[in-house]
Amino acid sequence: MMQLESLYTEIIMEHAARPLHAGLREPFDAEVRHVNPTCGDEVTLRVTLKDADGEPAVADVSYDSLGCSISKASASVMADLVIGKTVSEAMTVSEEFVGLMHSRGEAEPDEDVLGDAVALAGVSRFPARIKCALLGWMAWKDATARALSEREMDAPDADREQL
């Protein structure tokens, strides 16, 4: 059972049992629904952005997730990591996590950047499960991109005002 325990670490089991920031909250800037076509797992996810010294930052991530322990735990870890960060910081974390997932168990994950997400490192040795671990993250990325483009459209266009 060595391999199994490297996948289902205690931290994962804990997040899966009691996912952080779960549930769908209002108000929100963007909502998306992503599915995993192989198993039908799905996540509905909302993002609320705020302004942090002129930079967009993550005010809240709320979600409703139907899936396996890996996908649930990953969404929980993700939400906890990105909330409070600027969008650009959070995107960096997200890229780091995607890189970890595709590392085939060879990466040395950086706990300073990834926090609890390092507990998901074992997933990278099970290619069929990578999609589970990425489901929430991809949804967050998609929702954030939408929220950002909404903001851009709403925001007064600085360039144009100068004309």
Added chain:
Amino acid sequence: MMQLESLYTEIIMEHAARPLHAGLREPFDAEVRHVNPTCGDEVTLRVTLKDADGEPAVADVSYDSLGCSISKASASVMADLVIGKTVSEAMTVSEEFVGLMHSRGEAEPDEDVLGDAVALAGVSRFPARIKCALLGWMAWKDATARALSEREMDAPDADREQL
């Protein structure tokens, strides 16, 4: 060259060089055009039937054939065999010939029935060439069937007259 000479027998080479009954003649009861889709070989063939003691018989077979030695020789042999026979006799010969072609070199062809066509026996050991050898025969069968059905339509319907 043993195999080759069992295929290109002297009789075949002679028929291919000087095909009997070749050319398209008038009048005719039916004309068909058959092609061999692999090589583009084609034969245009006409059949004229006559009445022989109340039975349909082959008055003439004329044809124009574009093809290899085997298909040319086979058409020549066929025309020479069926002309003058009743349609039902000729069909028997034709079935015998088709059987010989599919015999994979194992049949003992009956020269009394097949005449010069026994010289084509070697073709049955070369599956890719069977279509060449059958091209003229299939055209004849098709044309004859058409000629027969025309006759039936033209003929006074005996049954109906009795009513």
Added chain:
Amino acid sequence: MTAETSLDVARIRKDFPILDRNVRGERPLVYLDSANTSQKPRQVIDTLTDFYERHNANIHRATHELGEEATQAYEGARIKVATFIGAADEAEVVFTKNVSEAINLVAYSIGNATAGAGGADSGRLRLAEGDEIVITEMEHHSNIVPWQLLCERTGARLRWFGVTPDGRLDLSRADELINARTRVVALAHQSNVLGTINPIADIAARAHEVGALVLVDAAQSVPHGLVDVRTLGADLVGFTGHKMCGPTGIGVLWARRDLLATMPPFLGGGEMIETVWMERSTFAPPPHKFEAGTMPIAEAVGLGAATDYLADVGVGAIQAHERDLLRHALEALAGIGGLRILGPAEPVQRGGAVSFTVEGIHPHDLSQVLDDRGVAVRAGHHCAWPLHRALGVQASTRASFYLYNTHAEVDALVDGIRQAQKFFGTA
């Protein structure tokens, strides 16, 4: 047990090299995923090797000896497959790349007839506004999506049979569903999720009453020797080589010759033609009309070797063995708390695929624990998403049996499930 001894499973297992493998390091492979794809006996693998090492050539085109040999091997395979399913004539067997293509072939041929192809002969296939195509809620996506696409293209309406809570077709509205507007009824012979065997003859009788064509997706029944096309009742039958000990890349569409003759072509290209001009082409008679380009030659030959293999072992013995495994599995699984079997819980009118859910454990997590113990099953919706929705489950775990499986392997599955319950703290 009788069946196990009558089949000599130990000897059969020796024919399948992969069954000697260990997975996840030390674990002997327990392969319970044959409804997904079957393993291949040495006889089939050797046939492929022999073809490529000694007889490889293109077919129907070449006048050389290799070409003759390859053509005879390919057309010989067609005869073997025809015999295996009881076809009257090998010209009724069209090779495709898988059953999905076979079903799409039919749907596109109908679509092409609707667009005017095939002339008067294809009139019967032409769809008109208001025409209906009937499928079922238990279909594999491969027998759903092609019909959705056809309906989208032609304006025909897609309708479907529902399923009962115990996983049978709900036939209560059959006479309304299959009516004068119905042109095609397409359904699975055996559900890949539930194992349910559908009453094809009855449904076909009703469909034929109203003049509809019946297509049967036999992907899960031909591998078990359950199909004789003379008695099945279907007009068109599709199946797939890789689920019946054959190679990947080969499938079959069977249909009566007169029906194939009226169907307009699907894929255009080399070998399906009679004559080609730049302006237009005429087409070969079936089956070649539907076999465009260089076919999966070695794969067809391999499928012929697979039908030889299954016939040599004996489909009766295979069926008895599978029934025995199924009975054992249904009994043993019923003893696990929190386990719900989807579909018929009795081994009656059902084959050897058993899907189930286990309370509190997601199928992906369950299959991961099983995999860790060497037990290979499938987790997810098994390409039957609407069926899962209808049964109110998001996903399931499926174990499926074939001639090479043993009671001990069923027991390993059961042990693994119990272990997973411990691991995830649900039991």
Added chain:
Amino acid sequence: MTAETSLDVARIRKDFPILDRNVRGERPLVYLDSANTSQKPRQVIDTLTDFYERHNANIHRATHELGEEATQAYEGARIKVATFIGAADEAEVVFTKNVSEAINLVAYSIGNATAGAGGADSGRLRLAEGDEIVITEMEHHSNIVPWQLLCERTGARLRWFGVTPDGRLDLSRADELINARTRVVALAHQSNVLGTINPIADIAARAHEVGALVLVDAAQSVPHGLVDVRTLGADLVGFTGHKMCGPTGIGVLWARRDLLATMPPFLGGGEMIETVWMERSTFAPPPHKFEAGTMPIAEAVGLGAATDYLADVGVGAIQAHERDLLRHALEALAGIGGLRILGPAEPVQRGGAVSFTVEGIHPHDLSQVLDDRGVAVRAGHHCAWPLHRALGVQASTRASFYLYNTHAEVDALVDGIRQAQKFFGTA
């Protein structure tokens, strides 16, 4: 000769088990029919065996170790193929069963867009009354018939480039032929009959000027390492595994990702979906959107082994060797009385397929004599009937060369032709 030594053909021949065979009893095989289908090196055959004996499972669906291995082998093959043709991204590589299917895929996808599939994204692909599709008279039937069928379904008009007497495309009317109504230009990179290499970049430039898509049938050029999709100029490129040392049953469609994204699906079924409801479905992103059902998995893996093999030998060395063989063949054949070479007589902008007629001897008879001597060539119209009509010949004999052929084999061909002339008394 230089090339022969630089390539070490003797060593290469050892990789191909079939080249040890005798045919017609005693004759060593002289295989000059590689443009029809190539022979397979042991490396490819072994890859297939290894896949079936150790890694066989269905892909993308299974959570077990075999499933992981099979998926990695299949997706790994996609990367290998992408690299071999210089694709920017392996998601641009769609697997099909052969190039005929690849071309039909494009034609049907355009037809489906025309019927309304794909929504606004697919608007660019939609054909309207009066739109034109341009092909050439030197196409293989697989690049003619799919377009005829598409035109029949949509009312678009098929037009074509003619060929000059020396077997090149007649480009004199190019600007009229490719005009504002042109939506697709589909043509061969290298003619399978004439060996002619067509000026794709020039034609593509003209086509792109008027907003047309360019599909290149690269069945005869990819096997010789002649295709880099970054520089070819085409929008879509099809080729086929069995002509490039790969197994039967596998082909490829390459297209830029954004183009694939706008193309509506062709075959519907498992694995090409995102979500399926009974009412409708949504589809996976490319390439999987075009890969319905269980794919030719082992075959794709085998094709990956074939591109590895060709890359290891070195496409530059292969090309040099083939050029050398071609030069030798053209010279030697030119010395035979009554022999007419179809297509370019100089080894310039042409590959190693040489078709010819011999006065007074039908190609079937000629190839039969050659076969009797162990020399395997192709006789007929080589699935290019309109081209033969255009050149005023009914059929021809074709010899085609690949990396494993030798000068001695070319000489055997030449001797065989002379022998045939004696046998039939024409020389």
